[in-house]
Amino acid sequence: MGCRIAVFGTGYLGATHSACMAELGHEVVGVDVDTAKLATLAAGEAPFFEPGLNDVLKANVDAGRLRFTSSYEEAAEFADVHFIGVATPQKRGELAADLTYVDSVVTRLAPLLTRPAVIYGKSTVPVGSAARLSEMAQHLAPIGDAVELAWNPEFLREGFAVHDTLHPDRIVLGIDLERRGRAEEVARELYRDIVGEGVPFLVTDRETAELVKTAANAFLATKISFINAMAEVCEAAGADVSELADAIGYDARIGRRFLNAGIGFGGGCLPKDIRAFMARAGELGANQALTFLREVDSINMRGRTRMMEMTREVAGGSLIGTRVAVLGAAFKPDSDDIRDSPALNIAGQIQLQGASVTVFDPKAINNSRTLFPTLNYASDVRDACDGADVTLVLTEWEEFQRLEPAYLDPIVRCQRIIDGRNCLDQAKWRNAGWTYRGVGRR
Template structure:
């Protein structure tokens, strides 16, 4: 087994570190945030991800997983280093901020006195890996014996452990200028996964970087496509859910990611497609990705449409209305509220004069930090009490299975807007509710 250092202990890094230990490697998680490290060392995951806490505690218990803030300790301990720090959107720009990735290389490389392989996992603009490889070899005492490769992640929040331990593919971009050890080392690290016959695609650095951004761009496009169709369905009196079912039977299209609603959010798709557009412009290929501007515009327009529907449900004005928002995370099985459509809608409605009460099974603390002026409930019943309209904006199972008869006596008006098209229109209407979905007649 291999000694591995994982730099960054956020969503990506903590998951990767715990799962590499689960595969039997000795792993050292590295971060500059001492409070985050203290939580992880005690077996506490600083965010919600199903199954991760069990994996974390089990491997801390066996001694295969430890944490440190010392780059010196990491360089001494490991010859295989994974970089899993964030690449947020730059303030006031579309481009990705790779400051944290650069900082890891600048801090680690001068400490590498023997042959080492650095695997990048962060989502970066194409061309970043080649630049980092040259810089790492220039800074490292080991010089040309330092290899840098790119091994993009394809994690879905809510399924991150499964996607790390049983991915649908492994992609490795190797540096033709490096010593050529990266593929061999990757095969050792991922031996158990490769034994499952998981596809292993080895390519150049630029292609590996583009695989991740292209995948996110395609998924975002598919979501915005069905949301654009929902706009047409609303105008024509059609049902977008039936439309999606019908076209989804075509194997060339597929049904997944064809769910119309308030659109996508989170820490990946929105900022990644914007960064992709920015990088294409820098490369002189901006025309190739102009369609992503409309993908982004359609996505943001869905939020505005939800606010309009809420206002219509309240008689044309939100001033003085009571609105219940069920959901705050950008998707179920997560506490991630970054660029959350649910919270964005809640905030817009509050600005128009409504009293807004939010409930989410896991994302309440993060929501309060981001939108402290919204009202927050401890459960569904408290959230909907006295509401003029109820909005379902994150498709948590407990919201999908909500019984209209149970919440009916609690609201002021039996009006519900299904922002994820996850409820049964017939069931709610038969219980005396005014039901509206997005793109449904």
């Protein structure tokens, strides 16, 4: 018999978690204030692109295990297990995370809890948030300390979110170790099928659980910025960063993953999470421990300016009047997420330098048009590259990696391509007579 679960927030994290918890056999209600989004989800469709998610949503909505509501009262009456999956964006004008949405869930839900309940946080929050929210919930709830608050961070990769929820590489649960209640027992029941597959189930204090997510993102960001810094050195020295990454990647202590040089990381997690991590360390008096993350962030942002400068160089020294095709708008392939997208940031910088920029992305055009309405948008690669003086590949969609020079030859005005993700076969393009530039490539 499954558990009755309420998931607060139906954005990327919440919608995926709701659908996957239902897939595991639990009865789930997703809660959000956005009624238009709720209607879309109730029809079995995600309001964003994520491979495989629509199938899981529709199957469980049709099976009656998954529904959606805007009513906190309905959710509190229905469920004894509650997940917080709302956004924690960067505060305007600050590095710190904005916990307005997380706090709002607790302040609205807790007064409605009239029987023992467990609240699990999944949103990425600064360390110490869980303890504060626990006190808040117990103060506001009629049942007092019969409401428990634990932290169960998510480790989803966009493009693989369903797989990562149903088949994670680990489950981390942070609980109040001084007052061991039901949180661990309930979580083991929730994830019984997953743990049965041999997935590690790590139980720790709430503060460590909060740090696991931010530390993981900080490490990944550091690894990406490291190889991009090496790309700068390779360009100056005449070396090749892809061959360098292959060579050091054979070292088991280093590994090859996340050592792909390019225009850097973006999205809704890494940039804002490392900045919030720095801000929280400062509040705790440990700011010197994370000063290196400022350089990680700086290297990442510098990659965008360097790509604009490379485009200007390839165009002959000036972008005024140049027609530039940008292939890719999402921050990564298999996603329509444009939050802090390096591709769109670069497209905007190039346009400000006087170029006419046309963007194509298989999934992210509508989102891009909303955020960057002054750019030109194309319906396909051919339309984007029509008359282009320079073509940029800025998101490594498989469709772009499969492009053949002969396909673009009769379309573009000049055979110049810049591979911002080092995802193309440079020999193929050069042998076809194209000017090819990569990031840190020989």
